[in-house]
Amino acid sequence: MRRALAVAIIVWGMGGAAPAQLTASRGEITVYMEGFRSDAGEARVALFSSKDGFPDATAQARKVARVNIKNYEARADLTDVPYGTYAVAVLHDENSNGVMDRNLFKVPTEGYGASNNPAGSMERLDFDDAKFALAQKSLVIHVYMQY
Secondary structure, eight states: HEEEEEEEHHHTTTTTHHHHHHHHEEEEEEEEEEOOOOSSSSSEEEEESSSTTTTGGGGSSSSSEEEEEEBTEEEEEEEESSSEEEEEEEEEEEESSSOOOOTTTSOSSSSSSEEOOOOSSSOOOOOOHHHHEESSEEEEEEEOOOO
16 A cells, blocks of 8 residues: 555646656667778767767767777767766777877877767867757758867
8 A cells, every 4th residue: 555655646746747758868879970980999979968078978978888899980879868968079099098098289189070070170170050959759960080
């Protein structure tokens, strides 16, 4: 009896929403990445929900995925993502050290990319240029790597 009452209170507190209705506002983002210069290392994909940390502070990312590269392409499936506005940043971590390697002049020596494929250097990637809306069950985006 207490259990039934607790469930009724929880459901009432959610406005009568059933569990299926609660998950209906979540989707999946499939990120296809193309243009890697080699299959070495891995692709690191970071999903950001704000400007904070974009594009390279993955500790502030909402989701992070590491995927293998095959035939100069990769795919990452980001699941259970609440509907909202996001931007994706991708790093071709060729030596699998977990960071963007740079030369003496601080120029990236590894590939990078972002959703909407904005032009420019890694330092100039802007959340507003890369942002997109997730408002459906599944969304496919394509990222073309820059070197």
